[in-house]
Amino acid sequence: QVQLVESGGGLVQPGGSLRLSCAASGFTLDVYAIGWFRQAPGKQREGVSCISTYDGSTYYVDSVKGRFTISRDIAAKMVYLQMNSLKPEDTAAYYCARSGAYCSPYGHMYGYWGQGTQVTVSS
Numbered sequence: 001q002v003q004l005v006e007s008g009g010g011l012v013q014p015g016g017s018l019r020l021s022c023a024a025s026g027f028t029l030d031v032y033a034i035g036w037f038r039q040a041p042g043k044q045r046e047g048v049s050c051i052s053t054y055d056g057s058t059y060y061v062d063s064v065k066g067r068f069t070i071s072r073d074i075a076a077k078m079v080y081l082q083m084n085s086l087k088p089e090d091t092a093a094y095y096c097a098r099s100g101a102y103c104s105p106y107g108h109m110y111g112y113w114g115q116g117t118q119v120t121v122s123s
Contacts (some may be wrong), residue, residue: 002026003114004034004096012086020081020117022096028096029072033099034079036070037107038092038119043113047105049081054101061105063089079109091097093118 009022022034035050049070050059058070069082079096094117099111104110 004112004114006114006117007098009119011120013123014087017084020094022079024075024077027073028029029077033103035097035099035110037095042090045082045107050103052103055100055102059103088121
């Protein structure tokens with residue numbers, strides 16, 4: 001049974017950092033792409049980042065480039081999103097999801113989703 005469980009969200013001040021974790025079970029990470037998405041109230045879901053172990057590719061939406069870093073530990077079946085220099089506009093529920101072999105910024109390409117973790121950036 002495929003499962004994805006996010007953790008690591010919370011309340012942080014602007015300029016602060018958080019590391020989100022996505023624990024995968026029921027499949028091996030080395031043949032799938034894992035993406036991070038976010039959705040703020042009243043806004044559309046947005047593809048934030050993705051990593052594909054299959055071809056080594058990564059993806060970042062322009063608004064997080066240079067601030068967020070995606071990584072994975074295949075043996076531990078974990079994917080991480082290190083978020084630095086956080087801004088109030090980063091406030092959203094963050095979800096990890098599993099795609100096929102390749103990264104995509106489009107949510108409909110992902111068949112399995114976690115339950116989400118809330119990130120709030122506020123002073």
